[in-house]
Amino acid sequence: MKHILMKGNEALAEAAIRAGCRFYSGYPITPQTEILEYMSWRMEEAGGVFIQTESELSGINMLLGASAGGARVVATSSGPGFTLFQEGISYLVAADLPAVIVDVMRYGNGLGDVGQSQGDYWQLTRGGGHGDYRTIVLAPNSVQENADLAYLAFDLAEKYRHPVLIGSDAAIGQMVEKVELPEMKEHDINKYDWSIKGCKKGNVQKKITNRLYYMENYDEYLRNKYKEMELNEQRWQSIQTEDAEVILVAYGISSRVCIEAVEIARVQGIKLGLIRIITLWPFPVNAFKEVSNDCKAFMTVEMNILGQMVEDVVLATNNKYPVYAYATVKEVPETDIIIRKAKEILVDKEV
Numbered sequence: 001m002k003h004i005l006m007k008g009n010e011a012l013a014e015a016a017i018r019a020g021c022r023f024y025s026g027y028p029i030t031p032q033t034e035i036l037e038y039m040s041w042r043m044e045e046a047g048g049v050f051i052q053t054e055s056e057l058s059g060i061n062m063l064l065g066a067s068a069g070g071a072r073v074v075a076t077s078s079g080p081g082f083t084l085f086q087e088g089i090s091y092l093v094a095a096d097l098p099a100v101i102v103d104v105m106r107y108g109n110g111l112g113d114v115g116q117s118q119g120d121y122w123q124l125t126r127g128g129g130h131g132d133y134r135t136i137v138l139a140p141n142s143v144q145e146n147a148d149l150a151y152l153a154f155d156l157a158e159k160y161r162h163p164v165l166i167g168s169d170a171a172i173g174q175m176v177e178k179v180e181l182p183e184m185k186e187h188d189i190n191k192y193d194w195s196i197k198g199c200k201k202g203n204v205q206k207k208i209t210n211r212l213y214y215m216e217n218y219d220e221y222l223r224n225k226y227k228e229m230e231l232n233e234q235r236w237q238s239i240q241t242e243d244a245e246v247i248l249v250a251y252g253i254s255s256r257v258c259i260e261a262v263e264i265a266r267v268q269g270i271k272l273g274l275i276r277i278i279t280l281w282p283f284p285v286n287a288f289k290e291v292s293n294d295c296k297a298f299m300t301v302e303m304n305i306l307g308q309m310v311e312d313v314v315l316a317t318n319n320k321y322p323v324y325a326y327a328t329v330k331e332v333p334e335t336d337i338i339i340r341k342a343k344e345i346l347v348d349k350e351v
Contacts, residue, residue, distance in 0.1 A: 002180075003178040003179065003180050004178065004179060004181070005176055005177070005178055005179075006143060006176065006177070006179050007034055007143070007173070007174065007175070007176050008140075008142075008143040008146045008168070008172045008173045008174060008175055008176075008177070009031075009032060009033075009034035009035045009038070009104065009146075009168075009173040009174070010034055010035070010038045011143045011144075011146045011147040011179045011181070012035060012076075012102065012140075012146040012147060012150045012166070012168070012173075013034075013035045013038040013039050013042065014038070014042065014147065014181055015146070015147035015148070015150040015151045015181065015182055016039075016074045016100065016150050016151075016154070017039075017042055017043065017046050017048070017184075018151065018181060018182050018183065018184045018185065019072065019150065019151045019153075019154045019155075019182070019185065019187075020072045020154065020185050020186055020187030021048070021071075021072040021073065021074050021100070021154060021187075022043070022046065022047065022048030022049065022071055022072060022187065022189075023048060023049050023063070023066040023071045023072070023073040023074075024036075024039040024043055024048070024049070024050050024051070024073070024074055024075065024076075025051045025053050025058075025059040025060075025062040025063050025066070025073075025075055026039075026051075026052070026053065026056070026059045026075045026076050026077060027052065027053050027054075027055060027056050027059055027077065027081060028052070029077055029078050029079065029080075029081045030078065030106065030114040031078060031104050031106055031114060031116070031170040031173050031174055032076045032077060032078045032102065032104035032168075032173060034173070034174075035076045035102065035104075035173075036052065036076065040052065049066070055084065056075075056077055056081040056082075056084035056085055057084050057087075057088070059075050059077075059085075060075055060084070060085045060087075060088030060089070060101075061088055061091075063075045063088065063092075063099055063101075064088060064091060064092055064095070064097060064099070067092070067097040067098060067099050068095070068097060068195065068196050068208040069189065069195055069196050069197075070188075070189040070190060070191065070192055070195030070196070070197070071187070071189050072098075072100075072154050072158075072187045073098075073099050073100070074099070074100045074101070074102065074150075075099070075100075075101050075102070076101070076102035076103075076104065077102070077103060077104075078103060078104045078105065078106045079105075079106040079108070079111070079112045079120075080110065080111055080112070082103040082120065082123070082128075083123070083128065085101060085128075086123075086128035086129040087129055087130075088129075089101060089127075089128070089129050089135070089163055089165075090127075090129030090130055090131055090133065091210075092162075092163045093129075093131070093133040093135070093162065093163060094131070094210040094211060094212065095208050095209060095210060095211065096161040096162070096194070096211050097161065097162075097163070097208065098154075098157035098158045098160075098161055098162060098163065098164075099157060099163045099164070100150065100153040100154055100157055100163070100164050100165075100166065101163055101164070101165050101166070102150075102165070102166045102168060103120055103123075103124060103165065103166070103167055103168070104168045104169065104170060104172075104173045105117050105118055105119060105120045105167065105168065105169045105170065106119075106170060107119060107329070107330050114170075115170070115330040116169055116170035116171050116253075116303065116330060116332070117169070117170070117303050117304060117329065117330055118169055118251070118252055118253075118254065118302050118303040118304050118308075119303070119304040119305070119308070120167065121167070121280065121302070121304065121308035121309055122308050124137045124165055124167045124280055124281070125137055125280050125281045125283070125312070132222065133222075134226050134229070134281055134282075135162065135163050135164060135165050135281065136153075136156055136160075136162070136164045136165070136229060136233055136279060136281060136282070137164075137165045137166070137167050137279060137280035137281045138152070138153060138164065138165070138166050138167070138235075138278065138279060138280075139166075139167045139168075139251040139252050139277060139278055139279070139280050140166065140168055140172055140252070141172065141251065141252050141253065141255045141256055141276065141278075142172065142177060142256070143172070143175060143176070143177035143178075143179045144177065144178075144179050144180065145172075145278075146168060146172060146173070146179075147179050147180075147181055147182065148182070149166060149278075150166060151182045153166055154187075156233065158192075160225060160228070160229060161194070162225070167251075167252070167280055168252070169252045169253050169303070171252070171253035171332060172252055172253055194206075194208075196208060229282055230282040233279060233282055234279055234282050234283075234284040234285070234286050234287070235278035235279040235284060236275055236276060236277055236278050236279070236284035236286075236287040237274075237275075237276040237278065238273070238274070238275055238276075238287055238290060239259060239262055239273060239274040239275075239276065240262055240266065240271075240272070240273045240274070241273035241274070241275060241290060241291060241292070241295075242273075242290075242292055243271055243273075243292055243294050244271050244272060244273025244291075244292070244294065244295060245270075245271040245272075245294050245295060245296045245297075245346060246270075246271070246272055246273070246295075246296060246297050246298070246299060246342045246345050246346060247272075247273045247274065247275060247291065247295055247297075247298050247299075248261065248262070248272065248273065248274045248275070248298075248299055248300075248301050248338065248342075249274075249275050249277065249298055249299070249300045249301070249309060249313050250274065250276060250277070250300065250301040250302060250333075251276065251277040251278070251280065251302075251309075252303075253303070253332055254301045254302055254303055254328075254332070254333050255274070255276040255277070255301075257301070257332060257333045257334070257335055257338065258274045258276070258301050258333070258338060259274060259276075260335050261274075261335045261338040261339055261342075262274050264335060264339060265339050265342060268339070270339065270342060270343065270346070271294065272339070272342050275287045275288070277309075283312045283315075283316060284316075285315075285316040287316075288313075288316040288317050291317075295321060296321070296322075296345070296346065297321055297322045297323070297324060297345045298313050298317065298321055298322075298323045298324070299323070299324040299325065299326055299338075299341060299342065299345065300313060300323065300324070300325045300326070300327075301325075301326045301328075301333050301338060302325070302326075302327055302328075303327070303328050303329060303330065303331070303332070303333070304327055304329065305327060305329055306327065307325030307327045309325075310323050310325050322345075324341070324345060326338060326341050
């Protein structure tokens with residue numbers, strides 16, 4: 001397969017098509033509108049259904065209906081639109097329905113603005129709807145991973161009969177890079193016996209409804225599902241953590257800057273390392289078990305106001321290390337500032 005140049009949002013959309021997705025419902029909102037625009041013509045070419053809905057509320061509920069019929073489905077949004085998805089995500093979980101839902105993050109509370117950000121970490125990882133649920137959250141850091149993780153997301157959603165989220169960001173969605181697209185495959189809409197199909201007269205009708213209404217030991221079933229996800233779906237990349245004295249923790253566009261920071265810091269004699277988070281949930285706690293005895297501290301590098309990932313790093317390390325945050329809000333983190341802050345941490349640890 002040859003590499004081609006694509007925008008991140010468009011690579012994600014094409015990968016979804018190639019994974020067998022044949023239903024898209026969504027509403028335009030910056031910085032993910034290119035996904036919707038791409039799907040508006042490409043889905044028809046692939047023999048699928050594209051619907052630009054009147055709102056995100058109707059979009060997420062159309063997604064539920066198409067998933068109940070056995071289709072591979074995707075919806076995308078950002079900021080306030082993704083917030084409007086939350087009730088529907090909760091219903092997808094309750095009905096044990098697979099779906100892929102993309103949040104290309106933008107800045108700010110409420111309506112916010114169109115600036116880039118990684119401010120939806122808590123919403124993505126804690127569950128923005130009501131009830132007890134978690135969702136696998138994949139965080140790409142390149143156009144290639146936008147394609148690869150979108151392709152993977154459909155398999156994970158069907159493996160667990162559960163919605164899977166992709167937490168992208170404006171920088172990854174808008175940048176243009178080379179990408180090798182995955183192979184085209186078709187999904188059999190009648191593949192699963194749980195999906196709703198045509199019902200002949202006299203046969204028992206199949207329903208998709210809240211599982212807790214008719215499943216015995218539903219609470220145990222749900223706990224076991226999430227335990228299985230935590231056991232099998234942690235994904236990360238460790239970069240020079242074997243002897244690192246300060247270890248950065250980052251995802252998305254921030255992690256790309258951190259990779260460069262580690263390379264430059266090493267040339268300067270600073271033992272900097274990086275744990276790049278690929279699954280925001282399940283948070284890859286296993287990555288932190290590989291930390292050497294030389295480690296003195298961790299520092300999250302993220303584009304939000306409050307350093308939203310800090311508490312997960314504290315939990316992953318059993319509160320054995322100090323955890324700092326370099327939070328840049330709307331600006332992509334800067335390599336020289338990362339290195340300077342790492343130096344300051346090391347000086348502080350030597351005092």
